[in-house]
Amino acid sequence: MKRLLKRVWKTEQTVSESEVALFGGALRYDFGWVRHEYARLDTKFGQAALMVPTLVGSTLRLAWQADRRALLTIGIAEVGQSITQAAGLLVTNQVIQALLKDGDNASRLHAALPALIVGCIIAVVGTVLACLSTAGTGRLEPKVERLATEQFLEGAARAELEAIEDGEFRTLLDSAYFGAQSSRTMIGVCVAVVNGVFSLIAAAGVVTVLSPVLLPLLLLIALPRGWGAMHVARRRYASRMQWIEHERAKRLVNNLITARESATEIRVHQVGPFLLDHFHEMGQTAEAEQTRLADGRAVTELIAAAMAGLASAATFAGLGALWLTGHMSAATVATAALAIRTGSASLGALVDNILRLHEESLYVRDLDHFRDEAERRAIPTGGQPVSDFPDQVTFENVSFTYPERDTPALHEVNLTFPRGAVIALVGANGSGKSTAVKLLAGLHRPTAGRILWGQTDLVEADRVDIFRHVAALDQGFQRWPFTLRTNIQIGQPERNADDDITRAAAYSGADKLAAALPRGLGTLLARQFRGGQELSGGQWQTVGQARLRHRQASLVIADEPTSALDPEAEIESFERIRRLADEGKTVVLVSHRMAGVQHADIIYVLDEGHLVESGSHQELMARPDSPYRRMYLMQANQYGSTAPLVLPTPSANGESHAASTPD
Numbered sequence: 001m002k003r004l005l006k007r008v009w010k011t012e013q014t015v016s017e018s019e020v021a022l023f024g025g026a027l028r029y030d031f032g033w034v035r036h037e038y039a040r041l042d043t044k045f046g047q048a049a050l051m052v053p054t055l056v057g058s059t060l061r062l063a064w065q066a067d068r069r070a071l072l073t074i075g076i077a078e079v080g081q082s083i084t085q086a087a088g089l090l091v092t093n094q095v096i097q098a099l100l101k102d103g104d105n106a107s108r109l110h111a112a113l114p115a116l117i118v119g120c121i122i123a124v125v126g127t128v129l130a131c132l133s134t135a136g137t138g139r140l141e142p143k144v145e146r147l148a149t150e151q152f153l154e155g156a157a158r159a160e161l162e163a164i165e166d167g168e169f170r171t172l173l174d175s176a177y178f179g180a181q182s183s184r185t186m187i188g189v190c191v192a193v194v195n196g197v198f199s200l201i202a203a204a205g206v207v208t209v210l211s212p213v214l215l216p217l218l219l220l221i222a223l224p225r226g227w228g229a230m231h232v233a234r235r236r237y238a239s240r241m242q243w244i245e246h247e248r249a250k251r252l253v254n255n256l257i258t259a260r261e262s263a264t265e266i267r268v269h270q271v272g273p274f275l276l277d278h279f280h281e282m283g284q285t286a287e288a289e290q291t292r293l294a295d296g297r298a299v300t301e302l303i304a305a306a307m308a309g310l311a312s313a314a315t316f317a318g319l320g321a322l323w324l325t326g327h328m329s330a331a332t333v334a335t336a337a338l339a340i341r342t343g344s345a346s347l348g349a350l351v352d353n354i355l356r357l358h359e360e361s362l363y364v365r366d367l368d369h370f371r372d373e374a375e376r377r378a379i380p381t382g383g384q385p386v387s388d389f390p391d392q393v394t395f396e397n398v399s400f401t402y403p404e405r406d407t408p409a410l411h412e413v414n415l416t417f418p419r420g421a422v423i424a425l426v427g428a429n430g431s432g433k434s435t436a437v438k439l440l441a442g443l444h445r446p447t448a449g450r451i452l453w454g455q456t457d458l459v460e461a462d463r464v465d466i467f468r469h470v471a472a473l474d475q476g477f478q479r480w481p482f483t484l485r486t487n488i489q490i491g492q493p494e495r496n497a498d499d500d501i502t503r504a505a506a507y508s509g510a511d512k513l514a515a516a517l518p519r520g521l522g523t524l525l526a527r528q529f530r531g532g533q534e535l536s537g538g539q540w541q542t543v544g545q546a547r548l549r550h551r552q553a554s555l556v557i558a559d560e561p562t563s564a565l566d567p568e569a570e571i572e573s574f575e576r577i578r579r580l581a582d583e584g585k586t587v588v589l590v591s592h593r594m595a596g597v598q599h600a601d602i603i604y605v606l607d608e609g610h611l612v613e614s615g616s617h618q619e620l621m622a623r624p625d626s627p628y629r630r631m632y633l634m635q636a637n638q639y640g641s642t643a644p645l646v647l648p649t650p651s652a653n654g655e656s657h658a659a660s661t662p663d
């Protein structure tokens with residue numbers, strides 16, 4: 001027995017050899033909710049019970065916002081039920097008293113009849129109230145979940161990009177995600193807690209009315225039951241946490257074996273059998289762990305039941321003694337026994353529900369915290385209007401350091417983006433090009449220095465106005481799992497006319513792509529769904545450029561727009577983007593393809609966050625020690641000295657003709 005208890009109650013972590021080999025140990029997410037692991041195990045029941053009003057408060061506020069009628073219905077139904085419960089017990093007492101009176105059976109039954117009828121009416125009212133509460137809860141739960149999810153999504157969508165990239169905020173975001181689901185669960189649990197409290201008050205009230213001496217007896221039977229329920233709940237929580245860790249590891253391996261991204265290596269490198277072996281080993285460890293936990297639960301429940309049984313026996317012995325010594329009538333003893341049973345069952349359920357409430361509230365509190373934090377870090381609304389695109393946007397000694405980074409990504413940089421010009425940003429990997437365009441687009445605010453939109457400092461400007469002027473396509477632009485049409489329209493969702501979409505598609509060549517797809521522009525671009533199609537990287541860039549064109553913006557930012565295009569498509573693409581400047585748009589190009597940027601009006605060269613030079617292609621090529629010249633020649637030399645970089649030069653009428661580089 002001792003060995004069994006030791007085995008089932010051991011608390012140390014069981015990690016399979018496979019988990020150690022693949023992940024270096026148990027696979028734990030760095031998510032916020034993991035911070036709560038075992039939190040409740042350390043919480044005493046008293047502490048959890050004391051927190052109930054606070055925990056219930058925030059859920060009730062949400063419920064009040066979601067549907068106050070449903071909330072009021074539940075409240076009234078629950079209070080009504082507790083009244084019917086107490087009244088039912090008192091009426092039962094009347095019935096028993098009448099039945100135990102002197103006289104023949106018929107006269108005793110006659111005497112009991114009025115109380116019996118009242119009892120039936122009370123039971124019907126109680127049932128109707130319980131149904132009302134169930135209906136109200138069913139109506140309220142999805143609304144609360146929807147409201148909580150909307151508040152979560154709104155907070156996430158409005159947060160500054162800095163916040164989204166900040167590890168702490170992301171952690172909070174991930175944990176708050178569970179809060180929306182928990183808010184829904186909390187409604188049902190709150191109702192159960194309220195129900196439990198009222199039932200307990202009703203039972204205790206009746207017991208006190210019958211004989212105040214019975215109240216300690218109720219406690220005597222209820223306390224061990226409460227202790228048992230708490231112990232079982234705590235073991236269940238611990239078991240869930242351990243089980244989750246194994247499941248998480250197994251699910252990850254499972255996903256890796258079936259994922260499309262790993263399909264090539266799974267086959268060519270024969271990773272499949274390797275991972276399957278580990279999957280099998282992890283599965284066995286998990287099964288052993290589950291068996292151990294199930295044994296543990298059974299033992300705990302057995303002990304809890306035994307304790308509750310002993311307490312019941314002692315209580316009923318006490319009741320028997322009171323009856324035998326003439327301190328209590330048989331009718332009162334019977335009613336008291338009933339009230340004690342009802343009360344102790346309510347208390348057991350109450351303890352269980354309070355602990356569940358505490359567990360769920362951990363996630364709901366994360367959601368509350370996230371809402372506050374998201375509000376604090378939201379992109380500010382209002383500010384100085386920037387209704388017209390200015391003559392130029394200027395970076396004045398701009399520095400920027402990412403959160404959690406020591407070295408600045410941009411260091412006292414001065415840049416000018418004149419209206420209608422093509423500006424190229426070039427430089428080695430990590431030199432700060434993408435960071436500069438994110439600042440230009442208003443996605444980040446400088447850590448030092450100023451970005452001036454005309455005369456307006458970006459920090460004081462209405463950011464929504466700024467975003468309205470910007471169309472941006474970055475390296476990892478979103479490949480929405482929607483139709484081709486929506487993938488273009490989403491550049492400016494409110495422009496939905498067929499003509500606009502077709503024009504944008506024709507601009508980038510996405511019209512030819514659509515013609516080759518089974519449902520044209522209506523083809524779903526998501527292989528994971530039925531009828532969905534997958535595009536190649538280059539085809540996606542064509543779609544991205546159509547999206548860029550669809551957006552009616554004055555500042556067009558294209559960060560590596562051609563990296564996946566074939567040479568012919570790349571030439572066309574650069575030319576197309578450059579031509580946007582002819583319409584008065586300011587075009588900012590970030591690219592490693594020197595041939596593509598050489599026709600820009602201004603080329604800025606960045607190196608480790610510093611601006612090292614600027615000028616036109618001709619000016620930069622004329623400087624012997626120019627880093628731009630070095631990069632350009634390096635690329636040109638890859639094709640051999642007899643084949644210098646050749647790209648069409650845009651002509652005034654938009655047609656292109658080949659031109660060799662000046663070098």
Ligand SMILES: Nc1ncnc2c1ncn2[C@@H]1O[C@H](COP(=O)(O)OP(=O)(O)OP(=O)(O)O)[C@@H](O)[C@H]1O
Nearest residue numbers: 165402405409427428429430431432433434435436
């Ligand atoms: N979200 C981020 N959080 C923290 N650091 C970042 C983030 N994005 C970029 N950095 C860092 O900032 C520096 C500049 O990165 P940036 O992406 O602007 O370079 P880049 O010139 O666009 O590079 P590439 O040519 O490789 O795209 C790098 O050191 C990079 O590691």
